[in-house]
Amino acid sequence: MQAPAITQLHERSTPEEVRRYVASELEAFFATQINPEATERDEACEAVPRGAFEHAAQVGLLNYLMPKDVGGMGGSRRTFGLLLEHIGYFCNDMAFPSMLAMYADVPNVIYRSRRPSLLEAYVHPMALGKKLGTFAYTDYGDAFDFQTRVVRKEDRYVLNGTKCLQTGGALADVFVTYARDEADDMKVLLVDRSDPGVSTRPVKTLGLRSAGLTQLKLEDVTLAEERLLSGPDGLAEAQTFLNSRRMFVVCPFVGAMKRIIELCVVHLDTVIREGRPLTQAQTVQAHVGNMAARQLTSEAILHDALDRIGRGDINQLFDPIISAAKLIITENALELGERAIRLTGWRGYSKELPFERFYRAFMAALTGQTAQDVLEIQLGVVTMAHVGFNQQRGLR
Amino acid sequence: MKFIFSGTMLRFVDYSHEVEISEPNFELALKGLLAKAPALEGVLLDSNKNLRRTHQMFLNGESMEARYYSDAQARNALAVQPTDSVYFLTAIAGG
Numbered sequence: 007m008q009a010p011a012i013t014q015l016h017e018r019s020t021p022e023e024v025r026r027y028v029a030s031e032l033e034a035f036f037a038t039q040i041n042p043e044a045t046e047r048d049e050a051c052e053a054v055p056r057g058a059f060e061h062a063a064q065v066g067l068l069n070y071l072m073p074k075d076v077g078g079m080g081g082s083r084r085t086f087g088l089l090l091e092h093i094g095y096f097c098n099d100m101a102f103p104s105m106l107a108m109y110a111d112v113p114n115v116i117y118r119s120r121r122p123s124l125l126e127a128y129v130h131p132m133a134l135g136k137k138l139g140t141f142a143y144t145d146y147g148d149a150f151d152f153q154t155r156v157v158r159k160e161d162r163y164v165l166n167g168t169k170c171l172q173t174g175g176a177l178a179d180v181f182v183t184y185a186r187d188e189a190d191d192m193k194v195l196l197v198d199r200s201d202p203g204v205s206t207r208p209v210k211t212l213g214l215r216s217a218g219l220t221q222l223k224l225e226d227v228t229l230a231e232e233r234l235l236s237g238p239d240g241l242a243e244a245q246t247f248l249n250s251r252r253m254f255v256v257c258p259f260v261g262a263m264k265r266i267i268e269l270c271v272v273h274l275d276t277v278i279r280e281g282r283p284l285t286q287a288q289t290v291q292a293h294v295g296n297m298a299a300r301q302l303t304s305e306a307i308l309h310d311a312l313d314r315i316g317r318g319d320i321n322q323l324f325d326p327i328i329s330a331a332k333l334i335i336t337e338n339a340l341e342l343g344e345r346a347i348r349l350t351g352w353r354g355y356s357k358e359l360p361f362e363r364f365y366r367a368f369m370a371a372l373t374g375q376t377a378q379d380v381l382e383i384q385l386g387v388v389t390m391a392h393v394g395f396n397q398q399r400g401l402r
Numbered sequence: 403m404k405f406i407f408s409g410t411m412l413r414f415v416d417y418s419h420e421v422e423i424s425e426p427n428f429e430l431a432l433k434g435l436l437a438k439a440p441a442l443e444g445v446l447l448d449s450n451k452n453l454r455r456t457h458q459m460f461l462n463g464e465s466m467e468a469r470y471y472s473d474a475q476a477r478n479a480l481a482v483q484p485t486d487s488v489y490f491l492t493a494i495a496g497g
Binding site: 143150239245249380387388391392 | 496
């Protein structure tokens with residue numbers, strides 16, 4: 007069997023090489039399978055079809071981050087981030103890269119348990135796109151105050167609680183679930199949709215309406231010991247996973263920003279005001295220039311952060327560069343989306359153009375993968391600690 | 403020495419931004435801290451009684467090495483002065 011084209015990519019592939027791969031191997035798939043129904047799916051809050059992820063597995067995208075010994079591509083997180091960036095350009099439904107990033111990453115959490123029964127039941131099927139997994143972290147209260155509880159009963163774990171929001175939960179077969187135990191430690195457990203006491207309901211949101219967002223309810227869900235995925239410091243394991251995922255949420259934004267600018271300019275060129283296209287008005291040119299600056303800056307920040315991830319030059323638990331990149335790219339995307347709507351008037355505000363849908367999708371990052379305000383606080387605390395100590399020691 | 407807290411950690415130290423402990427080394431200072439603020443124990447220590455890596459410790463502004471999280475002997479060997487400060491940065495991410 008011929009190896010999929012994605013195997014040509016490697017840990018040092020350039021952004022242009024990755025763009026060419028996405029253009030040649032995936033553009034037609036998006037144009038025929040994802041983009042035509044994007045607006046209708048959004049209106050109906052209907053998840054991206056499962057078949058899209060089976061295709062993603064066939065081309066080696068869904069299993070790109072998984073180790074080769076379980077059917078994955080063994081690809082680098084840096085290159086996967088670049089793939090997401092360029093998917094964001096070609097794919098009109100931002101829910102697809104959001105779900106893809108989740109489904110591609112979760113198998114590795116299960117893989118690290120090294121339990122043959124879990125590898126066979128979950129990880130191998132995930133490499134083929136036959137099973138999908140998401141993570142259920144967000145809870146009512148902060149990490150020290152999670153309301154979802156797990157209690158050990160003989161050789162079993164019993165889970166109770168409600169996890170607020172999962173990306174791709176509508177299609178997920180398994181949920182990597184975070185709960186507090188009797189000692190207030192955090193435990194990570196694998197919950198199967200078919201386990202008695204498990205139920206989900208859709209969650210309606212402002213943006214990413216086709217991302218299959220769900221709420222997970224756990225009522226006396228009883229799990230065998232092998233479903234425990236965490237070691238003695240579940241909180242650090244959870245934070246390591248979340249920190250490593252933080253970039254993935256904004257990778258597609260950078261590609262989408264480029265696409266928005268192009269669509270915006272093409273549209274403005276057809277709008278005649280005072281006898282000439284709007285693209286000839288200097289105020290419009292200034293707006294487009296501002297949008298281009300935001301996109302180019304975001305691209306530079308993203309590539310630097312991904313290169314650091316590729317070199318392993320990051321703090322696994324809280325990385326200021328990754329956190330700052332997520333923060334600033336999100337703010338740039340929101341500003342760019344708003345400018346696109348201002349420039350295109352009622353068309354941009356309506357569903358005649360896709361800008362309002364992109365704008366709502368960007369808003370998901372206001373709260374997702376650590377809320378913007380929380381990141382600002384954490385970056386502020388780190389900065390002030392360094393400045394304070396340096397001043398104490400007379401350093402400049 | 404001084405332990406400094408912020409954000410989500412404050413509620414475990416009765417909202418004191420700084421806690422002063424007079425001990426000659428870091429291990430004893432840590433024990434003194436936990437005696438003064440017992441609610442911190444489950445938050446700072448994991449089930450193996452190691453310091454959780456989620457709390458990044460900065461000694462006088464410098465990030466502390468990994469061994470100080472899991473090795474009590476290393477903490478014992480680390481002498482501390484009254485002017486020293488350890489800052490706990492607890493960067494808890496959301497999903």
